[in-house]
Amino acid sequence: MAAPAVIVRPMRAVPVGFTAGALAFAAVLGGAEAVYHLAGAFWGAACFAAIFLAIVQLGVLADVRGPSGESELAGLLVVAGLVPLARLLMLSVPALPFLRLSPTALWVLPMILVSAYAYRAPWIPGTRPKLLGVPGPGWRPLAIQGVVVTVGAGLGVLAAYTLPYAGPHVLTYQDSAKWIGAALFALAGGAGELAWRGVLQPLAADIAGPVGIAACFAASAYVSVAWMGWSAAPVIALSALTTVVVYRTRCLTGAVAAHTLLNLLLVVLR
Amino acid sequence: MTDLLASAPLQLRAVAPAYFVPVVVLLLLLLERELIRARLGAQRAAAAYRVIELAVLPLLFLFLLFVGLRLYTMIG
Numbered sequence: 001m002a003a004p005a006v007i008v009r010p011m012r013a014v015p016v017g018f019t020a021g022a023l024a025f026a027a028v029l030g031g032a033e034a035v036y037h038l039a040g041a042f043w044g045a046a047c048f049a050a051i052f053l054a055i056v057q058l059g060v061l062a063d064v065r066g067p068s069g070e071s072e073l074a075g076l077l078v079v080a081g082l083v084p085l086a087r088l089l090m091l092s093v094p095a096l097p098f099l100r101l102s103p104t105a106l107w108v109l110p111m112i113l114v115s116a117y118a119y120r121a122p123w124i125p126g127t128r129p130k131l132l133g134v135p136g137p138g139w140r141p142l143a144i145q146g147v148v149v150t151v152g153a154g155l156g157v158l159a160a161y162t163l164p165y166a167g168p169h170v171l172t173y174q175d176s177a178k179w180i181g182a183a184l185f186a187l188a189g190g191a192g193e194l195a196w197r198g199v200l201q202p203l204a205a206d207i208a209g210p211v212g213i214a215a216c217f218a219a220s221a222y223v224s225v226a227w228m229g230w231s232a233a234p235v236i237a238l239s240a241l242t243t244v245v246v247y248r249t250r251c252l253t254g255a256v257a258a259h260t261l262l263n264l265l266l267v268v269l270r
Numbered sequence: 271m272t273d274l275l276a277s278a279p280l281q282l283r284a285v286a287p288a289y290f291v292p293v294v295v296l297l298l299l300l301l302e303r304e305l306i307r308a309r310l311g312a313q314r315a316a317a318a319y320r321v322i323e324l325a326v327l328p329l330l331f332l333f334l335l336f337v338g339l340r341l342y343t344m345i346g
Binding site: 041042044045046049052053056059060063064074078081085088089091092093094096106107109110111113114117118121123 | 286287288289290291292294295298299306310314317318320321322324325327328329331332335336339
Protein backbone atom coordinates (compact mmCIF):
# COMPACT_ATOMS: atom_id res chain seq x y z
CA MET A 1 0.00 0.00 0.00
CA ALA A 2 1.31 3.43 -0.90
CA ALA A 3 2.19 5.76 1.94
CA PRO A 4 -0.06 8.83 2.21
CA ALA A 5 1.47 12.08 1.00
CA VAL A 6 0.05 14.06 3.89
CA ILE A 7 0.48 12.84 7.43
CA VAL A 8 -1.97 13.79 10.13
CA ARG A 9 -0.90 13.06 13.71
CA PRO A 10 -3.14 13.09 16.76
CA MET A 11 -2.68 16.20 18.85
CA ARG A 12 -1.95 16.13 22.56
CA ALA A 13 -3.57 18.33 25.13
CA VAL A 14 -1.50 21.46 25.82
CA PRO A 15 0.28 21.26 29.18
CA VAL A 16 -0.38 24.39 31.22
CA GLY A 17 3.35 24.65 31.96
CA PHE A 18 4.14 24.94 28.27
CA THR A 19 1.96 28.00 27.71
CA ALA A 20 3.21 29.69 30.86
CA GLY A 21 6.80 28.83 29.99
CA ALA A 22 6.43 30.10 26.42
CA LEU A 23 4.91 33.37 27.62
CA ALA A 24 7.66 33.83 30.22
CA PHE A 25 10.27 33.07 27.55
CA ALA A 26 8.72 35.64 25.21
CA ALA A 27 8.62 38.24 27.99
CA VAL A 28 12.29 37.70 28.84
CA LEU A 29 13.29 37.92 25.17
CA GLY A 30 11.23 41.10 24.84
CA GLY A 31 13.05 42.57 27.84
CA ALA A 32 16.43 41.74 26.30
CA GLU A 33 15.32 43.28 23.02
CA ALA A 34 14.29 46.45 24.89
CA VAL A 35 17.70 46.57 26.59
CA TYR A 36 19.38 46.24 23.18
CA HIS A 37 17.40 49.14 21.73
CA LEU A 38 17.89 51.34 24.81
CA ALA A 39 21.46 50.54 25.84
CA GLY A 40 23.16 49.24 22.69
CA ALA A 41 24.59 46.03 21.23
CA PHE A 42 26.88 45.15 24.15
CA TRP A 43 24.18 45.16 26.81
CA GLY A 44 21.73 43.53 24.44
CA ALA A 45 24.22 40.75 23.73
CA ALA A 46 24.88 40.41 27.48
CA CYS A 47 21.15 39.95 28.14
CA PHE A 48 20.76 37.34 25.39
CA ALA A 49 23.88 35.60 26.71
CA ALA A 50 22.35 35.48 30.20
CA ILE A 51 19.10 34.02 28.81
CA PHE A 52 21.06 31.47 26.79
CA LEU A 53 23.11 30.44 29.82
CA ALA A 54 19.98 30.14 31.96
CA ILE A 55 18.33 27.88 29.38
CA VAL A 56 21.44 25.72 29.12
CA GLN A 57 21.38 25.37 32.93
CA LEU A 58 17.72 24.34 32.86
CA GLY A 59 18.43 21.93 30.03
CA VAL A 60 21.30 20.35 31.97
CA LEU A 61 19.14 20.01 35.10
CA ALA A 62 16.19 18.53 33.19
CA ASP A 63 18.40 16.16 31.23
CA VAL A 64 20.33 14.93 34.25
CA ARG A 65 17.53 14.74 36.80
CA GLY A 66 14.48 14.00 34.68
CA PRO A 67 13.16 10.48 34.16
CA SER A 68 12.93 9.16 30.61
CA GLY A 69 9.40 10.55 30.22
CA GLU A 70 10.69 14.07 30.68
CA SER A 71 13.38 13.84 28.05
CA GLU A 72 11.09 15.64 25.56
CA LEU A 73 10.88 18.63 27.89
CA ALA A 74 14.66 18.64 28.38
CA GLY A 75 15.14 18.46 24.62
CA LEU A 76 12.68 21.31 24.08
CA LEU A 77 14.54 23.46 26.59
CA VAL A 78 17.85 22.78 24.92
CA VAL A 79 16.51 23.54 21.44
CA ALA A 80 14.63 26.66 22.64
CA GLY A 81 18.07 27.98 23.60
CA LEU A 82 18.73 28.42 19.87
CA VAL A 83 16.47 31.52 19.90
CA PRO A 84 18.58 33.66 22.30
CA LEU A 85 21.70 32.09 20.78
CA ALA A 86 20.71 33.37 17.34
CA ARG A 87 20.25 36.88 18.74
CA LEU A 88 23.52 36.66 20.65
CA LEU A 89 25.35 35.67 17.47
CA MET A 90 23.69 38.47 15.48
CA LEU A 91 24.69 41.13 17.99
CA SER A 92 28.22 39.96 18.65
CA VAL A 93 29.52 38.75 15.31
CA PRO A 94 32.24 40.92 13.71
CA ALA A 95 30.99 43.06 10.83
CA LEU A 96 33.11 42.31 7.79
CA PRO A 97 33.23 44.78 4.85
CA PHE A 98 34.39 41.86 2.68
CA LEU A 99 30.85 40.49 2.69
CA ARG A 100 29.66 43.62 0.85
CA LEU A 101 25.90 43.09 0.56
CA SER A 102 25.50 41.72 4.08
CA PRO A 103 28.53 42.62 6.27
CA THR A 104 27.09 41.07 9.46
CA ALA A 105 26.08 37.77 7.87
CA LEU A 106 28.93 35.84 9.51
CA TRP A 107 26.53 34.86 12.33
CA VAL A 108 24.98 32.44 9.88
CA LEU A 109 28.00 30.11 9.96
CA PRO A 110 27.84 29.13 13.67
CA MET A 111 24.05 29.03 13.37
CA ILE A 112 24.24 26.53 10.50
CA LEU A 113 26.69 24.46 12.52
CA VAL A 114 24.54 24.31 15.65
CA SER A 115 21.34 23.72 13.66
CA ALA A 116 22.90 20.81 11.78
CA TYR A 117 24.31 19.39 15.02
CA ALA A 118 20.93 19.61 16.77
CA TYR A 119 19.18 18.12 13.74
CA ARG A 120 21.55 15.14 13.74
CA ALA A 121 21.78 14.71 17.54
CA PRO A 122 20.20 11.35 18.44
CA TRP A 123 19.76 12.34 22.10
CA ILE A 124 17.34 15.17 21.26
CA PRO A 125 13.94 13.44 21.14
CA GLY A 126 11.32 13.85 18.44
CA THR A 127 10.94 12.54 14.91
CA ARG A 128 12.59 15.13 12.77
CA PRO A 129 11.34 15.80 9.24
CA LYS A 130 13.33 14.48 6.31
CA LEU A 131 15.87 16.99 5.00
CA LEU A 132 16.49 15.52 1.57
CA GLY A 133 14.05 13.81 -0.75
CA VAL A 134 10.27 13.80 -0.99
CA PRO A 135 8.02 12.31 1.70
CA GLY A 136 6.34 9.66 -0.42
CA PRO A 137 5.80 8.14 -3.85
CA GLY A 138 3.67 9.72 -6.55
CA TRP A 139 3.46 13.24 -7.93
CA ARG A 140 1.54 14.89 -5.08
CA PRO A 141 4.34 15.09 -2.44
CA LEU A 142 6.68 16.39 -5.13
CA ALA A 143 4.08 18.95 -6.24
CA ILE A 144 3.61 20.18 -2.65
CA GLN A 145 7.36 20.77 -2.29
CA GLY A 146 7.45 22.42 -5.70
CA VAL A 147 4.64 24.79 -4.75
CA VAL A 148 6.50 25.77 -1.56
CA VAL A 149 9.67 26.53 -3.53
CA THR A 150 7.70 28.51 -6.10
CA VAL A 151 5.98 30.56 -3.38
CA GLY A 152 9.40 31.24 -1.79
CA ALA A 153 10.82 32.47 -5.10
CA GLY A 154 7.74 34.58 -5.79
CA LEU A 155 7.85 36.18 -2.35
CA GLY A 156 11.56 36.91 -2.82
CA VAL A 157 10.98 38.73 -6.12
CA LEU A 158 7.93 40.54 -4.76
CA ALA A 159 9.80 41.67 -1.64
CA ALA A 160 12.83 42.82 -3.64
CA TYR A 161 10.73 45.12 -5.81
CA THR A 162 8.22 46.36 -3.26
CA LEU A 163 9.96 46.75 0.11
CA PRO A 164 11.83 50.03 0.70
CA TYR A 165 15.61 49.53 0.93
CA ALA A 166 18.43 52.07 1.23
CA GLY A 167 21.45 49.75 1.39
CA PRO A 168 23.98 48.84 -1.33
CA HIS A 169 22.72 47.32 -4.59
CA VAL A 170 24.32 44.21 -6.06
CA LEU A 171 25.70 46.25 -9.00
CA THR A 172 27.51 48.62 -6.61
CA TYR A 173 30.36 46.12 -6.35
CA GLN A 174 32.34 44.65 -9.20
CA ASP A 175 34.22 41.99 -7.21
CA SER A 176 33.14 38.43 -6.63
CA ALA A 177 33.30 38.82 -2.81
CA LYS A 178 29.78 40.22 -2.85
CA TRP A 179 28.48 36.76 -3.75
CA ILE A 180 29.86 35.36 -0.48
CA GLY A 181 27.78 37.88 1.47
CA ALA A 182 24.76 37.08 -0.70
CA ALA A 183 25.30 33.34 -0.21
CA LEU A 184 25.51 33.71 3.58
CA PHE A 185 22.34 35.84 3.57
CA ALA A 186 20.61 33.14 1.54
CA LEU A 187 21.90 30.32 3.75
CA ALA A 188 20.44 32.09 6.79
CA GLY A 189 17.03 31.09 5.44
CA GLY A 190 17.97 27.43 5.14
CA ALA A 191 19.58 27.41 8.58
CA GLY A 192 16.44 28.97 10.07
CA GLU A 193 14.19 26.34 8.53
CA LEU A 194 16.50 23.58 9.78
CA ALA A 195 16.51 24.97 13.32
CA TRP A 196 12.89 26.09 13.71
CA ARG A 197 10.98 23.70 11.46
CA GLY A 198 13.45 20.81 11.56
CA VAL A 199 14.32 20.59 15.25
CA LEU A 200 12.17 22.90 17.41
CA GLN A 201 8.78 22.36 15.75
CA PRO A 202 8.59 18.55 16.00
CA LEU A 203 9.39 18.71 19.72
CA ALA A 204 7.00 21.58 20.39
CA ALA A 205 4.27 19.82 18.41
CA ASP A 206 4.80 16.58 20.33
CA ILE A 207 4.58 18.38 23.66
CA ALA A 208 1.91 21.02 23.06
CA GLY A 209 0.23 20.32 19.72
CA PRO A 210 -1.02 23.39 17.79
CA VAL A 211 0.05 25.77 20.56
CA GLY A 212 3.59 24.41 20.31
CA ILE A 213 3.57 24.82 16.54
CA ALA A 214 2.29 28.40 16.89
CA ALA A 215 4.96 29.15 19.50
CA CYS A 216 7.63 27.79 17.17
CA PHE A 217 6.32 29.92 14.30
CA ALA A 218 6.31 32.99 16.58
CA ALA A 219 9.92 32.28 17.59
CA SER A 220 11.05 32.04 13.97
CA ALA A 221 9.13 35.22 13.05
CA TYR A 222 10.71 37.05 15.99
CA VAL A 223 14.24 36.06 14.95
CA SER A 224 13.55 37.12 11.36
CA VAL A 225 12.18 40.54 12.37
CA ALA A 226 15.03 41.07 14.84
CA TRP A 227 17.57 40.46 12.07
CA MET A 228 15.94 41.94 8.97
CA GLY A 229 13.52 44.46 10.42
CA TRP A 230 10.25 44.85 8.52
CA SER A 231 11.87 43.40 5.39
CA ALA A 232 11.09 40.14 7.13
CA ALA A 233 7.39 40.36 6.21
CA PRO A 234 7.71 37.99 3.21
CA VAL A 235 9.88 35.66 5.29
CA ILE A 236 7.14 35.50 7.92
CA ALA A 237 4.54 34.77 5.23
CA LEU A 238 6.69 31.92 3.92
CA SER A 239 7.32 30.68 7.47
CA ALA A 240 3.56 30.40 8.00
CA LEU A 241 3.34 28.20 4.91
CA THR A 242 6.39 26.07 5.73
CA THR A 243 5.15 25.59 9.30
CA VAL A 244 2.02 23.88 8.01
CA VAL A 245 3.68 22.03 5.14
CA VAL A 246 6.55 20.64 7.22
CA TYR A 247 4.15 19.54 9.96
CA ARG A 248 1.80 17.83 7.54
CA THR A 249 4.39 16.26 5.21
CA ARG A 250 7.34 15.78 7.59
CA CYS A 251 9.62 16.93 4.81
CA LEU A 252 11.99 19.89 5.02
CA THR A 253 13.30 19.89 1.46
CA GLY A 254 10.86 22.41 0.01
CA ALA A 255 10.98 24.65 3.08
CA VAL A 256 14.78 24.88 3.15
CA ALA A 257 14.98 25.45 -0.62
CA ALA A 258 12.17 28.03 -0.59
CA HIS A 259 13.59 30.07 2.28
CA THR A 260 17.11 29.99 0.81
CA LEU A 261 15.75 31.08 -2.57
CA LEU A 262 13.65 33.85 -1.03
CA ASN A 263 16.64 35.31 0.79
CA LEU A 264 18.88 34.99 -2.27
CA LEU A 265 16.42 36.74 -4.60
CA LEU A 266 15.75 39.42 -1.99
CA VAL A 267 19.42 40.30 -1.50
CA VAL A 268 20.32 40.13 -5.19
CA LEU A 269 17.34 41.87 -6.78
CA ARG A 270 16.59 44.67 -4.33
CA MET B 271 30.30 53.21 1.80
CA THR B 272 33.99 54.12 2.06
CA ASP B 273 34.30 51.48 4.75
CA LEU B 274 32.58 48.91 2.57
CA LEU B 275 34.97 49.63 -0.28
CA ALA B 276 38.07 49.46 1.94
CA SER B 277 41.17 48.11 0.24
CA ALA B 278 41.63 45.24 2.71
CA PRO B 279 38.06 44.35 3.57
CA LEU B 280 38.88 41.10 5.39
CA GLN B 281 40.64 43.04 8.12
CA LEU B 282 38.97 43.47 11.47
CA ARG B 283 40.27 46.85 12.52
CA ALA B 284 37.73 47.98 15.10
CA VAL B 285 37.02 45.58 17.95
CA ALA B 286 33.67 46.21 19.64
CA PRO B 287 33.01 45.17 23.27
CA ALA B 288 30.07 43.07 22.09
CA TYR B 289 32.50 40.70 20.33
CA PHE B 290 33.71 39.52 23.74
CA VAL B 291 30.31 38.53 25.12
CA PRO B 292 30.27 35.10 23.39
CA VAL B 293 33.86 34.54 24.55
CA VAL B 294 32.80 35.05 28.17
CA VAL B 295 29.83 32.72 27.69
CA LEU B 296 32.14 30.13 26.15
CA LEU B 297 34.52 30.32 29.10
CA LEU B 298 31.66 30.00 31.58
CA LEU B 299 30.31 26.93 29.78
CA LEU B 300 33.74 25.30 29.65
CA LEU B 301 34.22 26.01 33.34
CA GLU B 302 30.84 24.54 34.13
CA ARG B 303 31.68 21.46 32.08
CA GLU B 304 34.66 20.84 34.33
CA LEU B 305 32.66 21.50 37.51
CA ILE B 306 29.93 19.09 36.47
CA ARG B 307 32.39 16.24 36.24
CA ALA B 308 33.31 16.71 39.89
CA ARG B 309 29.73 17.30 41.05
CA LEU B 310 27.79 14.59 39.24
CA GLY B 311 30.20 11.78 38.53
CA ALA B 312 31.14 10.33 35.18
CA GLN B 313 27.85 8.62 34.24
CA ARG B 314 25.44 11.47 34.98
CA ALA B 315 27.92 14.00 33.71
CA ALA B 316 27.73 12.43 30.25
CA ALA B 317 24.10 13.57 29.93
CA ALA B 318 25.03 17.11 30.91
CA TYR B 319 28.03 17.16 28.59
CA ARG B 320 25.96 16.73 25.45
CA VAL B 321 23.76 19.70 26.36
CA ILE B 322 26.80 21.85 27.06
CA GLU B 323 28.55 20.67 23.91
CA LEU B 324 25.60 21.81 21.82
CA ALA B 325 25.94 25.25 23.41
CA VAL B 326 29.73 25.33 23.17
CA LEU B 327 29.97 24.36 19.50
CA PRO B 328 28.70 27.61 17.86
CA LEU B 329 30.46 29.81 20.41
CA LEU B 330 33.77 28.03 19.88
CA PHE B 331 33.36 28.38 16.12
CA LEU B 332 32.62 32.10 16.49
CA PHE B 333 35.63 32.50 18.77
CA LEU B 334 37.94 30.81 16.25
CA LEU B 335 36.49 33.00 13.49
CA PHE B 336 37.12 36.12 15.56
CA VAL B 337 40.68 35.07 16.45
CA GLY B 338 41.39 34.17 12.83
CA LEU B 339 40.20 37.53 11.54
CA ARG B 340 42.11 39.40 14.22
CA LEU B 341 45.32 37.48 13.53
CA TYR B 342 44.93 38.15 9.82
CA THR B 343 44.57 41.86 10.61
CA MET B 344 47.65 41.89 12.84
CA ILE B 345 49.84 39.97 10.38
CA GLY B 346 48.54 41.51 7.17
